[in-house]
Amino acid sequence: MSSSEEVGGGGGGGGRRRRRRGGGNNGVWPEPFLEALATQMAINASSSINRLAAAQALSNLFQVCSTWRAVSRSDLLWQNLSNRIWNRRHLLRPTWHDEYVYWHRTSNNFRHCRYVYRTLHFVPANNNDDNNDGLSCRRIALSDRHLAAGFSDGSVQLFHLPSRAHLSTYHPQQRDRLGRYSRAISGIILSDEKLVFASLDGDIHVVVIGGVDADPPRRAHLGDVVNDGALVDFTGRDRWWVGLYAGVPGRAFHVWNSETEQLIFAEGDLTDPEAVTGWHLLTELTDLVGRVHVTARDTAVACTGPRLVVIDLHNQGLILQERSFQQELIVGSFEATSELLVAVDGRGVATVRRTEDLDESCRFNVRGASRRGVVGSMNSSGYGVMCVGEVIRVWEVENGVYLYSLRERIGEVNAMHANERHIVACSSDGTIHLWDFGAQ
Template sequence: MSTSSSSSTSHDEGGEGDGGEFEEPSHSRQRFQTAVWPEPFIEALATQVAIDTALAFGRLAVAPALANIFQVCRTWRSISQSEPLWQTLTRHVWHRHHLVHPTWHDEYTNRHVTTTNFRTRTYIHTTLHFPPNNNNNNDETLTCSRIALSDYHIAAGFTDGSVHLYHLPTRLHVSTFRPHQRDHLGIYSRAVSGLFFSGDRLVFASLDGDIHVALINVPVVSRRAHLGDVVTDGVLVDFAGCDRWWVGLYAGVPNRAFHVRSSNTEEVVFIGGTLTDPDAVDGWHLLTDLTDHIGRVRITSDELSVGFTRQRVIVFDLQNQMILGEEEFRRQINVGAADAFDKALMFLNSRGVANVRRVGSLEEICRFMARGSQLGCINGGYAFISIGGVIRVWELEHGEYLYMLRERIGDVTAMDADERFVAASTSDNTIHLWDFGARL
């Protein structure tokens, strides 16, 4: 109960005030005051407490703070049954805007439990094997270059331009999408350089600049949304998107680093930027040699795009088409281990020092040491970095090292993570999937 019960003791014992008149017990007054507070006020208070607690102590601290509010009295406890409140809390704390579970309370609870599982190394590990590639006479040379996750699917893009789609609940292979054929400018010109889910669509692009769109529920069929022009634009080194924007990062032609498209019209709304100008030659080399990462682009929930190269990071406002922040590195970074998710971005320098920043301001959140890193990615609270054949995990609030995943997987070729899954493809044609939201 609330602290009002303890504060009422001294008043109740006397029965009279100093003036000799009967005084109403303080606990009665306080219960009356809480009873007349309108529900919107209490909901607003709970929301503000949740936001402040998440910023100060992390998302896992929000649930205990809310429990203290709901225990104040019966009226406040009844607010805990409000679905609009849990919808607001889920959006503010977990940045989740659509339901996967039956109610918003269930959605919030599941997010809390899953994030706790990330901290305690509680997961189920499975492996997915690539189906035979009938269009390639030498399957051993086929490499997974990109991975993307959604609530129900995982997609893997390969160096021949094909994309394999798996159904996450069953772990079964659903379909294989292939790019439309065209002339090749290099042995890896068809290699998938980026892919993402947008509603019921899977969008993927290749190094030669082609962009394809496939409907998840329509097997095999894909259409070419854009015919790339390497000579004019350069090589499409990375590609990201969300429900509103598609962003391509190009290298090879000056002043054309970013290509921003509307996801609705699929038309270009911006071309420009010098981020990859120093990497023009290396960009062209990707068509024949995929051993290095020279650029990476990500889109965060605030409609901000983050671009990385070995020398610089840029935060770009997609709505207003302007640079919000940039930094040049004294030491080159490992682009393969650079990532951005929600409010945070991460990069590792040549000495293995990982730096976590706030996306909007580039303000430093924490640092930690990750020597020997190969590839890496982050989700809303944790960093996952491949080092020496295993994946190690840090939390992003203070840079605390937590653990390594139990499975030794070898050389990693692509990685991705969201708020439930971590996925990594390896050189032995296997996708490793760790499910932190499964009921054990």
């Protein structure tokens, strides 16, 4: 947020200022009413224009009079707005007003291509024969303070973002291999406290970040490839872990309670047509079969090339919405947040849809897209990132507006991810590239 866009004074913001509810002007405009009005005006501006527009709407409201400006000192207001507009539920700065301002400025940096570029180099394993053909990064995940990269040999490397230091390399527990790449990482769930990673053979491991370094990852689930197929994608949010499998008919979705680590259900036919490709993943690094994402509505959104579905995680995988496509989707381009999803088809057309009902929101063209050549991601602030060839481009997905291309050319990209502050990509030469848009 630039100095001209600052909203409210914050007034230190450390606690909600107590004011008399009756008498004077405050009796005419009660504080709860003004807080509700300010919240609704900000949300309306965010949804109708973009999230950055919420600041100007708030600034206009606070200038009405001193009574209305006094609402800007309510930390509860800024907490609600940080949650609703920037999807922030944990306070990382001194006050919620500071939190809101930080993410506004970071989003503004994202929109106007202001970043710091750095590289990280992972530590190669020396005990795995996969390195004979080179170690391939399969998945990348970000939290506020950490970055995790998962590789084709089953290892996961953890970095500390503020210092860019390599913290640790984790290897799955050894077991009989059912194919050269059966241990390849197929999904990572990362917070600042916990790392959960899964491999193609269906094993799920858990690491407590900051625990004893000598402790190996704990295997929370033992995979069963013969009965379930290959675990082609794995993700989670809040109380859910969700795995997408291919290889055995009727077993596409597996859902666990993340707190108890108990399997809740296993069913679904989304990947039945891709069963053979699922088996091939165990022996060769082929195209992605499917992707899955969990939303804040306790639903999962998943896609394969010809099909897109939304399932209810509470109700045994009940299909809530479904779309089929004649022009198949490029699975590597698919990304979803709680509000929107985006995917590119074989013609290079990116379609943005609402995750709630799969209705189309807008479209934009991804120049140079091909069947194998698009890797995509999207953050919850509304910025979509697509890598085509060596060029990484950024769009404002809520309206399909193209913003810019990143200056750096990094070669072929194996994996990429974006959150509200960073874009991270791993190139085929083994370099992890990091773009930091954080407010300074």
